[in-house]
Amino acid sequence: MSAPTTERTARPRKSRTRSRNINGRPALVISTLRPHQYDLRPACASLICPDCKTWVPITGVQGRQQKLVPHDTGRAGKDAAVRCQGSNRLITVDVAYETWEQRLQDGGAETAARRPTTVLPKAFSPRTDRTLRARAERTAAGRVADWNAVLGRVGDVDAARKRLPAGDAPLDGPPLPLTTLHPQRPAC
Template structure:
C-alpha cells in the first residue's frame, strides 16, 4: 500500500482539552520563569513553552492539576504537524495573581528606567547662551523701545533699496518699468 504524499499541517490549538495524558517530565514550576514569560489572568492563563518557545494555554487553572495544552511546534495550518515534547506537561502554579502582577509592574518600571527617554539639548556656545538669556529677560516694553531705536536705520535701508543704480540702461533689452503694471482684461 503506497504511503500518503500529503503532508499533515499543525492543527489549531484548543484552549481547553480533556485529555488525561500526563507528560512524564518533571512539572514546570512557574516561579522559576520570568514574569513576562507567563500570564496568570483567569481568562487566558498561558506561558511560553520552554521547548518550542510558543505561547501555550494552561488547562485547569481553577482546578488542582494544571498542565500545558497538547500543541505542535509549528504555526497552525502553516508548518508541519510535529508534536511538542512539552505537551501535557504538568505545571506547578506557586505564584498568586497579585504577586505576578506586582513582579510584572516592577520589571516594567525597572526596564523603563534603563531606557534613555529624555532628549539632551545641543550644547550652546557662550554667545548664544548670552543672547537667549537676554531675550528671556526682556519685557514687551523693552522690545518696543528696541524696535523704535532701530526704526530710523530700517527706513534708511528700505529707501536705499528703492533707488535705481546710476548708469546707462541696457541697449538690447526692453526698458525696465518704473511703475507696477496692472494689465486689464479685454471686454468680451
Template structure:
C-alpha cells in the same frame, strides 16, 4: 450553492492540543519569570513568553493535571521557516498563585514607571558659543561676500610669499645639505 449530502464536511477538531508527549527540558517555574512575561488574567487561557524563542505561547491543560506549553514554532507566522521550538510541550510549574502574580505585576509596573526619564533640559551654552551662534544667525549672504572680499588681498599676499624662492641654493641660516653618500658600517665582532 446548496449543500448536498455528497459534499465533504470538515471534521471537528479538538480546541486544545492533547498530546502525551512531554519535553525533556526542566519545567518552567512561573516564579522565576518576569511578571510581565506571564498573562494569567484569564486563567483558562493563560499564556507566557517562551524562554527559548521569546514568543507568546498558550499553556494547555489548565483544567487537567499536567500543564505544559503548546507545541509552537520559533519564527513568525508566514515570515520565517517553520522550525519547532525545543520548548514545545514543556511542563509549566504553577508555583505562583494569581493574586501573587497580580501583586508582582503591580510592583513591577510601579518600579518601571518610577524609572522613566524626566524631561531632558538642554545644556546651557557658554557665553563665547552663544556670541558665535548669534553672529552666524545675523550674517547675511551679502555680509559674507563683503567679508570674503576684505580677506582676499591678504590671501593673495600669503600665496605670493609662499611662491617666492630664496636666492642661492640654501637659506642663509640653515645648515648645508650633505653632498656625500653616507653608508652604515657594522662594527667588527
C-alpha cells in the same frame, strides 16, 4: 492503495483540552520563570513553552492538576505537524495572582527606567551664540565688505609666498608654484 504523499500540517489548536495524558517530565514550576513569561489571568492562563518558545494555554488552573495544552511546534495550518515534547506537562503554580501582577508592574517600571530619555540639544556657549547670531544677521553686502577688509592681508601673504629662499632650488620634487590663483567671485 498507496500512502498519501502530502505533508501533514499542524492542526488548529484548541483553547482547552481535557486529556488524561500526562507528560513524564518533571513538573514545571512557575516561580522559576520570569514574570513576563507567563500569564496568570483566569481568562487566559498561559505561559511560554520552554521547549518550542510559543505561548500555550494552561488547563485546569483552578482545578487540582494544571498542565500545558497538547500543542505542535509549528504554526497552525502552516508548518509540519510535529508534537512538542512539552505537551501535557504538569505545571506547579506556586505564585499568587497578586504577587505575579506586582512583579510584572515592577519589571515594567524598571524597563522604562532603562530606556533613554529624549535627547536635548547641547547648550551653546555665549561666544558661539554671538557668532551664530552674527552669521544669521549678515547680508551679501556685509560679506563683500568683510572680504575687502582682509584682502590687503591676503595680498601680503601671497607676496611672501612668491619670495624664494636664498640658495639653490631643491633637486627632487615638483617645482614650486610662483603664481597665485585669484578666483573671481560672482557679483551679488
